[in-house]
Amino acid sequence: MTTAPTHAHDTRPRRPKQERAVRTREKVLDTAARLFAERGYTATSVVDVAEQVGMTKGAVYFHFRNKEAMAVAVVENDHRFWPDLLAEVRAEGLDARETVLRFLDRAAEAFRSDPVVQAATRLRSERSLIGTALPEPYVGWIELLTGLFEEAGRAGRLKEGLTPRAAAHVVVASFHGVQHVSDVLHRRTDLMDRWQELRDITLEAILPRPREGR
Structure with missing residues (x-):
């Protein structure tokens, strides 16, 4: 009598199922x-989130234990x-001054x-x-811009006598203030205009245009 073969454990990769779970969580x-x-x-x-996604509340809880999470x-x-975003800007191969300006242009947009940027901003205000505690705001922005202004300084593009960290503090406070006022008054519909004003007044002072022939 022959013995029926013993089925080994299924060792097929589970990647498709895992990828579906990742996509669902992102959705x-x-x-x-x-x-x-x-x-x-x-x-x-x-419940609102579940209804919008077309899932049960229990299915949403599989990915996030509660609304705080x-x-x-x-x-x-x-x-x-x-x-x-900064990595994308750096890939454009701009000089130090234009990298700062291009990054902030993209940030304003x-x-x-x-929606994620807008949501995070509103959640921080609430x-x-x-x-539960949220990740600390603004510190990452200050560090990122400090590094960019250090590069601009080494390239001779930072206003003389201004430290990179001071420039970063001024820009972070100004930039986030502008987007907040634009949101409160106009739901950010005028944000690019308000950012252009800040860019022309503040950034042009911090990062003076190179003189002719330099």
């Missing part, structure tokens, strides 16, 4: 970001966005149109309503 998070940006933290529920994940995504 949930993108939807949560859009709702946080539009409605705010307290007016957005897990969603909020933290949105802000973490925002923090990862800026170094990635992101505040105007990107942090007292969220039952």
